[in-house]
Amino acid sequence: MTTDVRPERVGAPAPAAPRRRFRKVSQRNTVAGLVFLLPTLLIFLYFSWGPIVRSLVMSLQHTNLIGPARWVGLTNFTDLFDDPMLFTAVRNSVWFALLALVIGFPVPLLLAVAMSTLRRLGGLFRVLVYLPVVLPPVVSVLLWKWFYDPDSGLFNQALHVVGLGPYPWLQSGTWAMPSLVLEATWAGAGGTVLIYLAALTSVPAELYEAAELDGASIRRRVWHIALPQLRGIILIMLLLQVIGTLQVFTEPYVMTDGGPNDSTVTVLLLIYRYAFIDGNFGMATALSVLLAVVLAGLSVVYLRATRRWSS
Amino acid sequence: MTGLVTASDRRRPRIRLALGSVQAALLLAVVVEGAGPILWMAKGSVTGTQELLHHPLALLPTSPQWSNLAHAWTDLQIGHYLFNTVVLVGGSWLVQLIVATTGGYALSVLRPWFGRYVYGAILATLFIPATVTLIAQYQTILHLPVLGLNLVNTPAAVWLPAGANAFNILLVKRFFDAIPRDLYEAAQVDGAGPFAVFWRIVLPMSTPILAVVSLLTVMGAWKEFLWPMLAISDPAKQPLAVALPRLAQSSDQALLIAGLFIASLPPLIVFLIFQRYIIRGVAFTGVKG
Numbered sequence: 001m002t003t004d005v006r007p008e009r010v011g012a013p014a015p016a017a018p019r020r021r022f023r024k025v026s027q028r029n030t031v032a033g034l035v036f037l038l039p040t041l042l043i044f045l046y047f048s049w050g051p052i053v054r055s056l057v058m059s060l061q062h063t064n065l066i067g068p069a070r071w072v073g074l075t076n077f078t079d080l081f082d083d084p085m086l087f088t089a090v091r092n093s094v095w096f097a098l099l100a101l102v103i104g105f106p107v108p109l110l111l112a113v114a115m116s117t118l119r120r121l122g123g124l125f126r127v128l129v130y131l132p133v134v135l136p137p138v139v140s141v142l143l144w145k146w147f148y149d150p151d152s153g154l155f156n157q158a159l160h161v162v163g164l165g166p167y168p169w170l171q172s173g174t175w176a177m178p179s180l181v182l183e184a185t186w187a188g189a190g191g192t193v194l195i196y197l198a199a200l201t202s203v204p205a206e207l208y209e210a211a212e213l214d215g216a217s218i219r220r221r222v223w224h225i226a227l228p229q230l231r232g233i234i235l236i237m238l239l240l241q242v243i244g245t246l247q248v249f250t251e252p253y254v255m256t257d258g259g260p261n262d263s264t265v266t267v268l269l270l271i272y273r274y275a276f277i278d279g280n281f282g283m284a285t286a287l288s289v290l291l292a293v294v295l296a297g298l299s300v301v302y303l304r305a306t307r308r309w310s311s
Numbered sequence: 312m313t314g315l316v317t318a319s320d321r322r323r324p325r326i327r328l329a330l331g332s333v334q335a336a337l338l339l340a341v342v343v344e345g346a347g348p349i350l351w352m353a354k355g356s357v358t359g360t361q362e363l364l365h366h367p368l369a370l371l372p373t374s375p376q377w378s379n380l381a382h383a384w385t386d387l388q389i390g391h392y393l394f395n396t397v398v399l400v401g402g403s404w405l406v407q408l409i410v411a412t413t414g415g416y417a418l419s420v421l422r423p424w425f426g427r428y429v430y431g432a433i434l435a436t437l438f439i440p441a442t443v444t445l446i447a448q449y450q451t452i453l454h455l456p457v458l459g460l461n462l463v464n465t466p467a468a469v470w471l472p473a474g475a476n477a478f479n480i481l482l483v484k485r486f487f488d489a490i491p492r493d494l495y496e497a498a499q500v501d502g503a504g505p506f507a508v509f510w511r512i513v514l515p516m517s518t519p520i521l522a523v524v525s526l527l528t529v530m531g532a533w534k535e536f537l538w539p540m541l542a543i544s545d546p547a548k549q550p551l552a553v554a555l556p557r558l559a560q561s562s563d564q565a566l567l568i569a570g571l572f573i574a575s576l577p578p579l580i581v582f583l584i585f586q587r588y589i590i591r592g593v594a595f596t597g598v599k600g
Contacts (some may be wrong), residue, residue: 032505033423040414040480041429043406048436048475050456051447058447065450114337117316117330125338126590127583128345134582135349136534138552139571142559143352146568152364154351161368186344191593198594205314212317218326221315247442250536254556268442268537275446276541285446292443299438 076286104185112196130190173263356572383569396550403473415483468542486520
């Protein structure tokens with residue numbers, strides 16, 4: 001297996017002397033390849049491949065991370081399913097993902113369609129739309145926590161001016177989650193807008209012109225040309241959004257710490273609590289493994305979608 | 312430029328009026344949504360606490376409290392935490408750059424026989440987000456296998472795991488793949504070894520991709536929260552993002568807003584300087600940032 005067959009060389013008549021030289025080169029490439037791959041191999045062994053395998057092992061053990069671990073079979077998983085918090089966390093995470101789709105999916109699409117009609121100032125609009133994405137998530141969350149304050153918060157004060165409220169943004173079990181989703185949408189929509197916008201500008205202008213000759217209004221052109229042309233990228237963004245929202249942590253941890261009444265305890269927050277509050281690392285990894293299975297399944301669908309739509 | 316709205320549409324007065332009003336509304340919405348909260352934060356950072364609490368809607372502070380920023384810097388030790396962030400971000404950037412360039416070079420140019428297996432194993436990690444291996448990662452930095460080191464509360468606990476980024480390697484490898492191989496082979500014939508090819512030919516040619524990877528990694532590292540919080544539990548060594556929620560519970564609100572504003576300035580400045588590359592990078596790589 002040391003012959004390095006490069007595509008360009010296949011089928012080319014190779015004289016005897018250069019071939020020997022190439023074998024030497026390919027042997028040298030094996031050694032040099034190993035040397036150059038060393039940082040990658042070490043880093044991935046320690047911090048990617050290793051932890052993946054370790055997670056599987058740890059989900060079958062009781063461990064406090066310091067002393068020797070004890071094999072317990074599937075006990076962590078059965079403990080997990082006996083914990084009513086698991087059901088709460090899964091329901092909350094799915095609820096977060098659904099709300100994020102309802103709020104966070106149409107808005108970027110509409111913004112991108114409207115921005116695609118601009119003939120001037122496009123650059124300025126792009127910068128403005130992307131600004132919130134640049135902020136560190138912790139800053140955005142703390143800032144919005146301030147906005148959501150029931151008495152002196154920006155939102156209730158502004159709504160008070162028009163005679164509404166006050167609303168218990170983060171203090172009610174019903175409204176806390178939608179409030180988190182609103183913040184997360186604000187913080188993340190800019191990137192999605194830019195991706196949709198790039199896809200929209202690559203829609204051939206002839207399609208619109210032909211539709212116009214057929215008498216299609218602008219609204220019909222959006223519905224029957226722009227959106228169908230975008231359906232591949234829309235599917236990809238949907239999947240990416242679901243994969244992202246199922247891992248949400250900073251918003252519920254910093255803004256509500258899971259409350260009120262556990263209404264914002266997400267799966268990742270529960271993993272964190274199992275491990276770093278309860279010290280039950282086995283149960284925490286068992287839940288991580290289950291989450292990984294779901295996310296990997298979604299990633300496979302995502303990969304298929306990108307393959308199909310980018311080719 | 313024609314598109315959704317065609318040239319003949321734009322000649323029709325009714326459509327021009329409708330388009331104009333949609334675009335005006337769009338500008339207003341984008342300014343309020345995009346810049347509004349950041350401008351409010353800027354205003355809040357120089358407003359007194361009482362005024363913040365009672366008149367959050369005011370556009371400008373009655374008398375700017377510039378001392379807020381100085382107090383946040385010293386009293387809340389924002390400067391100290393900011394320095395910690397810079398150290399963590401800088402190291403993560405360097406580690407990611409070293410891994411991506413050496414790995415990409417080996418996989419794209421040297422192509423040892425085992426390269427395809429390594430590349431497959433790297434790509435496979437794209438399916439498993441780092442968040443689901445959090446506990447095992449933590450165990451790893453607590454007691455590094457074979458070496459037996461404890462990295463908790465050292466910058467290396469953040470720097471090294473950052474390097475395990477499959478997407479960087481993918482980007483760099485694809486860029487190297489597009490460089491004509493004749494170039495490397497000509498250099499080899501001239502007697503250049505693998506290291507010389509890497510240092511004198513590949514790296515000088517890869518400025519564009521290194522810039523893209525650098526922007527992605529620096530902006531990404533600046534946003535990190537959960538992992539630095541776990542890896543660095545000593546408050547004195549924590550980065551700003553980890554320290555802010557803790558400070559939020561105990562400090563004067565006006566100083567906190569000033570702290571939030573200071574924490575936002577470096578990424579905002581980097582973005583405004585490199586906005587063209589970052590925006591093009593987002594649309595091109597599909598990384599939402």
